[in-house]
Amino acid sequence: MQNNINQIAALMANSRSTTVVTGAGISTEAGIPDFRGPEGIYRKLGEDKVMRIINIDTFRQRPELFYEFYREHFKLAEVAPGRAHYVLAELEARNYIHGVVTQNIDGLHQKAGSKNVIPVHGTADRFVCQKYHCGAVYDASTALSSPELVPRCEKCGGVLKPDVVLFGESIQNFMDAQDSILSAQLLIVIGSSLTVYPLAGFVRAFDSFTQDLVILNKGPTSMDHAARVKIDAPGTTGAVLEQIAALLPERGRA
């Protein structure tokens, strides 16, 4: 393990551009259930049901059904970032990390202080008015404190939608995410088994001859064969990143 940590620190010290890709695993350490994990809603309620309700068509046609479900299962506002989120933000400030592409909607990277975050599935802490030409934005606590089941815009009465990518919608920031991953000299994947597209595809297109790949994940991933270093130690991502950060010398701050 120590050897792996030294190796990752050396790769980071030598890299001019490092992109981090994060999935559910980094947030489960902060206390957010992995929707696809054993305690997650996919397993408890069945993937079909979740996909039918957390779906753009259901949202448009039956917003009350959508919100009944959403309010019960997507309580993300009270969760604080974990150690791993804070260390990543610190390493960005120290100019060792240049971008974070995340599949998570919990906003924890931004809360921890990361600046250059590309959330491909959106962020649950923003709500956007759906009425044409309005587009007013609300934070989640304001939107969800509405006494009505379906929150509405104070300006125009339009229905508010959480700014997350629902089933049936395309991902956000596609080009930025692709650029950030494919142009990085070093790619560090944290807490993702790399099975959800299109991110999994970007990482697959990553060129292991000219670029280096590091994976910190519990369990196997689809790209283990291409990784220079793989650490599979559940629940320790924050501690591992802290040790790496401690090994890195000061660089000019971003």
Ligand SMILES: [Zn+2]
């Ligand atoms: Zn509005």
